[in-house]
Amino acid sequence: MNQIDISKIPCKKIYPLSSEFQGRNPEKETLSFTNYYMEVNGEPYFGVSGEVHFSRLWEDRWEDELLKMKAGGVGIISTYIFWIHHEEKEGSFDFSGRRDLRRFIELCKKCGLYIIVRLGPFCHGEVRNGGMPDWLYGKPFEVRSLDEGFLEHVKRLYEHLAEEMKGLYYSDGGPIIAAQIDNEYMHSAAPWEITTGTSNEWISAGSLGDAYMLRLRDMAKEAGISVPFYTCTGWGGASTPDGLMPLWGGYAFRPWIFYSHRDEHPATEEYIYRDNHNNEVPSTYNFEPFYEPESRPYLCCEMGGGMTCCYYYRFKLDYESVDAMANIKIASGCNMLGYYMYHGGTNPESQNGVFLNEGQVPKLSYDYQAAIGEFGQIRDSFRRLCVLHLFVKSFEKILCRSKTVLPPESQDIDPEDAKPLRYAVRVCEDGTGFLFINNYQDHALMLPKTDEKVKIRMPEEEICFEGISLAAGENCVLPFNLDLCGVKLCHATVQPITVMEADGECYAFFFTPEGMKPSYTFPANTQITGTDEWETASNGLVRVNVSENLPVFTAAQQGRRVNFVSLNRRQSLQFSVEEYAGKKAAVISEGVLLSGRDNIRMEHNADTLSVSVFPDNVLPMDKAVKAGQHSIFTEYRLECKPVSPEITFRQIGHTRYIIDIPQWDISALKELLLQINYQGDIGSAYINGEMISDNFCNGVAWEIGLGEFYDRLKDHPLTVYITPLKEDNKVNVESVMAGRREETGGAVNGKIQSVSAKVIYQWILNER
16 A cells, blocks of 8 residues: 655744845735745735747737636746847847737736746747857857956846836736846856857856856846846756745756767656655755755746757657646645746747757747647647646645655656556645645656555544546546535545635536546535435545536535536546636636637637536627536537638649648638648748748648738748658768769658648637
8 A cells, every 4th residue: 555644744834035035016916925935915826837938929919829828727927038039130129020028018917917037148948049149159258257248238138128128017017027037057058050060169058156147137127127036947056046036847858868869768757756845855856956945935937838849859749748747846845837838939030041949949930849839729738737727726825835745765766667656745734635646757658557545644544545546647636634615525536626606606626537436535424415426434434426427416514515516537628717707607618718808719620619608697608509508517509600721732843842722711710720741851831932830740740820821822822841851861072173962872751741721710709
């Protein structure tokens, strides 16, 4: 039996951090930190941060994509401000169009989102030179140093950024709550791209430690960048001065190792539970702080929300890897999730005729296989994260105040060992807590877990989870001693989602992890109605088993009652909660619901969409057709005129193709995604000789959103070139007349196999 002892765990010592980590806005709202968690108005706040780069998105998409991130449970936007995107030519700053920082921040405010601006000067982000302009290379100083020549240019950059952000700081009533100083200082660097292929020189990773970081922090303040707190990256030995909040992360898919590594990607230790907020555990895997762990909250900014394919490492991301990592981080003590990237993008055009990505990645695309793709595509990871984010926000006060407890030797599990049950607990002083279980591992095969038991020993009782079964690749969070509107749930083999009030009653929503047998266990004095599937266990506790689709039962204790709603895993991936006119509604739909100030919309890739709503008196569904009733949910159907574009392609050269895009009115569509299945090395798409998209072949359909290019396609065809995979290629230089030519032993897999289009439809439910 798996056992974990929390009977003698010392109490947490929670105390406020200094004024360097506090802020107040004109409405007298406050943002502050304890050594365990962030606070808003003095209450625990479990942050969910998602990275998106405004200059890597077309500006007409910004608001919709921010609303989509918010729909996924993101409350804090994190964005790099790439210096090279704004001052590609020395002295000529560009904040127009896709580079309009101010407008992007204003839209964050409109959408009700906080924002963390990552200032640089060095960012990385797979941008050319790590975000530093080419013209810095020839200057008479070292970058990322305290040379006054370099600092003068950084000062000018910060002053321009401060002007763009003026009036949008938290103290002004704006959304900017934090600013990150130079990224991964003393840990990471990037190639000087102008030398790539010849001398292959690299930007310095830095060597001046805290002095450099604090100097830049002070320069940001002097420029007028005034925020409640400043941040820095904490991992890999990076500089983490006392006055900056260290943020952490982790990646399981690591293309950078293939600069020198040529074997298979190894299984990483990212999916083993750790204790990263315990002074008695001063360091763990990928967590070696220069401070006592309990003196700062454990917060993340770069958990692998995806990963880009690099030239020497092509892979299809396991979408279940993203929420599995979130599960690991939360259980390990994290009180703010931060994903890099949460939304992919496409690089802007250069003023100097170069491409603005670094050489190891595609020239334009930064899709990153993220939860939301570069053209707004919804991935499975978005769905899996959405339900997890509902959980952390619904139970943030419990989570923030809880402590990590691990079973013995759990941190010593070999990543490739599929036998042990991987589990951890977070528990509060009153005995409320959650059992975390993970059955996912990158780059290794996991096996289904069947009929496992976990016993939790507490000061005055033992809690035994029985019948734990979990599919390979799945993870879960199971509650114990959880108070729900005055009704105690002893423990359950279902994962909490959220609690909401409807028509004067309390409803608690749960879902069954894949492979699990769902059950709820209550104290002996609990009255169960609405189901016959309950029994009294030998210890006197009342156990409710659920088997039907969307069952609802009521548990009552001492005059308090709660309605328990059980979703299966598929339904959980379609579940969301929408607030409208001061009330909340639960929604089950394959579509994504976007709620802004102006309207509520649904989007989906089929012309007919089913939407189930509870209660039925909150959302405006006048434009939908009522289709029936399923449990407590009222089912509706949304329909629109179907569009069936016929996309054809023709070969015009050995590996060159023209794709014919028919012309019709697409104004009623949200997006038209071109899907290209091909064999080869690299795909590149052009309109009139200008590259609009590229892709490193990894066996997944290459998608191009045509909405941005549709008008240009009226006058020019879409030309696609497939770079073939080459065998035994070499350059013949034997000519006495400086002749050179490429010779190959053969070229394979350089062809388009099929082309199709996916239509993204949109329904406006109301106009506010």
